[in-house]
Amino acid sequence: MKPSNRAFPDTRQKPMETSPIGTADARWKGIYIVGAAAALLVGGCFVIELIGVITTGLPPTTVLGWFTLLQHDWLRGLFDLFLLDLVAVALYIPLYLALNMALRRASPLFMAIATILALVGIAFYFASNRVFWMLSLSDQYAAATTGAQRASLLAAGQAALAGLPVTAGTGLYVASTLNAVAGLIISVVMLRSRVFGNVTAAVGTWEMSSN
8 A cells, every 4th residue: 555645745845936026037137237337327427527516616607608608618518517417317217117127026006106207207307408408509699690689599598597407497396306206116115125125225215305
């Protein structure tokens, strides 16, 4: 008589199942690498901007001052207009997408909301930014031949300043608010998951909530 299999439980070690919440999907490894690289580049942009502000001094405070700076040194003028912010904001796109892929199992709904808010905020930023418009107006002002043309271009320059990081116009406030809310949501999801450490999530929560 054969002994019943039930009497002798299978003692062979079975592979431990991985919880769907707490590990990032390895299929998206390429996106994670791009997102990590984007995060490093964003940090580099801000460091370069900080060094530039310290070394070049305060930017102009009038439209005519900006026009003059852009005419004589357009590269420094664009740098003072925070051109690198445009680069950094563009890099947020792969960063947010990588975070979404890494954390969507922890909270699909909240990560979808955060990603949508972030992308809408980025769109607002680009739509409201007037860096290159300011450069174009400066060129037109240099080529103007009448006082009426110059006066019109100065007025247009004043309007352009409302969409520049140096003046933080309404569009930029909306973009910053949306991205701050998105970042806060993502940081809270990080705390609920095991994909990122608690220190990383806590720092992200503090940083985003203080913006």
